[in-house]
Amino acid sequence: MVSVTPSTPPDGLASSRLALLVSVVIPALTSAWYAWTNVSAVNSWLFMEAGTSERIAEWVERSAGVALVLASLSLFWRPNFLACGWISLWLALLAIATEQLGGKAFSEVTPLAHAVRYVVPIALWLFARGKQELAIGLLRGSLALTFATHGYEALQAHPGFIDLLIPTARRWFGLRLRESEARQILTVIGWMDITLALLVCLKRWRWLAGYMGLWGMLTLASRISAWGLEQWPESTIRLANGTVPLTLLLFWSATRPGPVANRPSPA
Numbered sequence: 001m002v003s004v005t006p007s008t009p010p011d012g013l014a015s016s017r018l019a020l021l022v023s024v025v026i027p028a029l030t031s032a033w034y035a036w037t038n039v040s041a042v043n044s045w046l047f048m049e050a051g052t053s054e055r056i057a058e059w060v061e062r063s064a065g066v067a068l069v070l071a072s073l074s075l076f077w078r079p080n081f082l083a084c085g086w087i088s089l090w091l092a093l094l095a096i097a098t099e100q101l102g103g104k105a106f107s108e109v110t111p112l113a114h115a116v117r118y119v120v121p122i123a124l125w126l127f128a129r130g131k132q133e134l135a136i137g138l139l140r141g142s143l144a145l146t147f148a149t150h151g152y153e154a155l156q157a158h159p160g161f162i163d164l165l166i167p168t169a170r171r172w173f174g175l176r177l178r179e180s181e182a183r184q185i186l187t188v189i190g191w192m193d194i195t196l197a198l199l200v201c202l203k204r205w206r207w208l209a210g211y212m213g214l215w216g217m218l219t220l221a222s223r224i225s226a227w228g229l230e231q232w233p234e235s236t237i238r239l240a241n242g243t244v245p246l247t248l249l250l251f252w253s254a255t256r257p258g259p260v261a262n263r264p265s266p267a
Helices: 011-036 040-047 054-075 079-099 108-113 115-128 132-155 160-174 179-202 206-227 230-237 240-255
Strands: 002-006 257-262
Touching: 011 054, 011 079, 011 115, 011 132, 011 230, 011 240, 040 054, 040 079, 054 079, 079 108, 079 115, 079 132, 079 206, 079 257, 108 132, 115 132, 115 240, 132 240, 160 206, 179 206, 206 230, 206 240
Parallel strands: none
Antiparallel strands: 002 257
């Protein structure tokens, strides 16, 4: 009988689960910190669009922050649906509220650009329940959606991206980019992001996941490199853009087929 055995034992999936946990907890805690120190999009939507009082909007936001902290802490004990569902819901509400409020460049595509943020908590819950392939499928789809949306924004010369490129090039490389040159770079980045989005849906290439993870981390770091350490919340809230590809890399490495073993068939 010919059989294919995994190259690593099931315990090799623990690193994938840890990467997923980090992808959920750090953005959730960042959202909790923001809820207590700033005015979130949900707060603004409740006050400006839903007509609630400023006091109620603030109470909702502060309560959400406390719930995010409690939910995050509970995940270290056991990824349960209540905690993962709440984190996912709040991050989705932030994206929807941003889209509803408008007033920012490309705010209409925010729910698509943030897809990986609010999908990853559900993926963690599924992964912990043994439904790893379903979880990985959700991660691939949401990651592709996020990268493709960012690619579209880059092709349209998102002003926020231009504001990242120009100071980063000047501060770290001593280059003085003109806006026209930044737009050309964004065109290349845009098509690259869209290509990566398509490939991650079609292929289980470990190098692809590694490259997407590296690129995601570089884009996170660019916010701090351009605007300083005070921008850390804007980076950590986007952590899943880099750690979800890392999760794919670890999972595909842990479950890749090993060498074919020829064993005699039973008599």
